[in-house]
Amino acid sequence: MRASSRLNRIGFVNSTRRRPLINHLFSLCGLLLCTLVFFTVPVKPQASSSLAEVRGQITDSTGAVIPNATVTLTDVDKGTTKTATTDENGDYLFLALQPSIYDLKVDAPGGNFASKTTRLTLTVGQQANFPVELSAGGVAAEVQITSGEEIVETERTQQSTVITPREILTLPLSRRNYLDLALLTPGVSDSDNINDASDARVAQGRASGLSFGGSNGRGNLVTVDGGPVITATGGVFDTVSQEAVQEFQVLRNSYNAEFGLSSGGIVNTVSKTGSNRISGSVFGLFRDAKFDSRNAFDFNPKGKSNFNRQQYGGSFGAPIQRDKTFFFTAYERFNQNQTTFVNLNNPNNYNVTSSQNQLFNFLQTGPMGAPFAPLATLLRGNLTTTNFPRTINLFTSASGQFPFDANQTYFSARVDHTFNERASGFVRIHANDLLEENQAAGALTAVSRGRALNQFNTGVLLSYTQQFSGNLVNEFKTDFNYYKSRLTPNDPNGPEINIEGFGNFGRDIFLPSVGFARHFDILDNVTYVTGNHTLKFGANLFNIF
The missing domain is CATH 1.10.287 (Helix Hairpins)
Structure with missing residues (x-):
């Protein structure tokens, strides 16, 4: 258990009204702090939210505000609805929304205005401002379709990019690691290619692979459905597969305090959910040496060296109870038998x-x-x-063709349930295993310096969102992850021999290595909106053992 404890208050925005409520929140903070000190549980700011929000003002054609209008927000795929009423300024507000496609319908009181329905696409982390102008009564009801890119985010300060479902579906990735798509965003590069003194590269100390602004990739925060998936060395747990990812947000800098103490960037991932439709997908990629040209470094006297790859999987989603409970699962398998070429015998x-x-x-x-x-x-x-x-x-014994096999399995399942218009939740489980042989062998690295990597991790995340009123919402999450990694050197004895510029041989001095970790997190976020001011408070209790 970590010895340090921290508690940070998050984001006050010039709010001077509702003093009793603020006093109650301060009292709650003090009680929480005393509880944490008593139980000696480490605390840090909460992880980034995996939700969205939309607000706006309802006006008529002259620009006059329309109070007491009924605004209904309906999830197109799930059929779930939320309702709000505009205040005296004609403003409406919806907090803690799952990223999805929604129909926003406005009905003014008295029948003096025609109803209007607009289709919106809300993305992860979006703070949308969408004003609506109603036409006079007697005009036919109007329907508009608006994409997420057209919605103005007047309150966003961070530099961020959303990788959309279309990009995840259509852009090719060799190993189907969806985080590689973050490299398409400005200022993000592959940290694995950094070759300087900014990082200590040992086999068991993997980084996230993403460098924000030239960082070494170890200070980032990566979340899936709001739960952190970062290892102690700054690496990333393999949780859900690309087939189970709906979209993700990449925050590069200038993000709010609510996103925690990350010194690098933030990747905020949302997994797919079921809907009222029965849907699914199947994919496969199959390659074989028969259809590939010979590798330029393949000097095998017996002919072309072995290579074949199979990547296959799919997903399935369906309603358990229409408009209320939904199920989604995804499975993915990767098998590869290939050859690594080591040509040191010159x-x-x-x-x-x-x-x-x-x-x-x-x-x-x-x-x-x-x-x-x-x-x-x-x-x-x-x-x-x-x-x-x-x-x-x-040199001669280290040269030749050597097997370089890899196998990986992803599995995840998620169940979403809407308790009522103000309360919803979901539970997600995942399991992943990975086996790679002869890692690092090739170029000037002999197979005797190589190693086998065997990893396994599994976890469960539980989320519950409660809206107490139109401007007060609480988001609670708890998750548990188990992670185990074993690195076995090909040469069990050594010694390590390095002939600079010619070859590296023998067991890595830092191997073998066996590590495991259990990550337990409790996260809670509270959002309160009053007028033009927003108060956010959150905490994350975590334990690694």
Whole structure:
């Protein structure tokens, strides 16, 4: 258990009214702090929200506000509805919405105005402002369709990009790791390609793979459905597959305090849910060496080396109870049998170079050759690798074609339930395993320096959202993740031998390694809106054991 404890209050925005409520919230903070100190549970700011919100003002054609209008928001796929009434300023507000496609219908009181329905697409983390103008009575009801890109976010300060379902579905990815799509956003690069002193690269200390503004990829926050999936070294748990991801938001900088203490970027992922429709998908990718050209580094005398890959899976979603309870599951499998090529046996490296040979000839036959001839002969002999059979054998035995197999399985399932118009929740489970052989072998790295990686993780997340009033909502989440990783060196004994520029051999000094971790989180976010001001408070209790 970590020894440090932190509690941060999040985001006050110039609110001077409703003082009794604020005093009650401060009292609640004090009670929570005392509870945390008593139980010595680590606390940090809450993780980023996986929800959206929409607000706006209802006016007539002259710009006059329309109070007491009924605004109904209906999830197109699930059929669930929420209702709000405009205040004296004609403003309406919907908080804690699942990213989805909605129909927003406005009905003014008294029948003096025609009703109007607009279709909106709300994305993860979006704070949409969508005003509606009603026409005079007697005009036919109007229907509009508005995409998420056309909705103005007047309260957003962070630089962020949403990777949409269309991009996730259509853009090709070799290993179907959806986080690779974050590399399409400005200022984000592959941290695995950073080759400098900004990071200590050991096999068991994986990073997230995403560098924001040149960072080493270890200070990022990655969440799935609002639950953090970060390892102790800054890596990312493999939770849901690409087939189970609906969309995700990439926040690069200038994000609000509510997103926590991340020193890098934030990736906020939302998984798919079921709907009123029975739907599913099936995919497959199959490759074989018969249909590939020969690798330029494949010097196998017996012919083309082995290669085949199968990636397949699918998803299924359906209603358990229409407009109320929904189910979604996804499965994905990756099998790959391929060959890694290590070509360290280069005869040109076994003899002295031409410049070395010229130097030795000068020492032996030059004007001062007599006193330096024995030294030249000694140096020539020691720098000629063919005089050392054990070194020659080290390079020749390490060269050739070696199996590089990999297998991975993803499984996830999610059930969503709407208790009533003001309360909803869901539970999601996942399991993932990974086996990769001969990792790191290739180029100047011999197979004896390689290793086998065996990982397994599983977890469950429970979420419950309660709306107490039109401007007060609470979002509660708790999740548990179990993670185990085993790194086994191909050479169990060693020693580690590094011949700079020519080859690396033997067991990595940091291996073997076996690690496991249990992550337990409790997150709670409270949002209260009064007039033009918003108060947000949240905490995250976490324990790693």
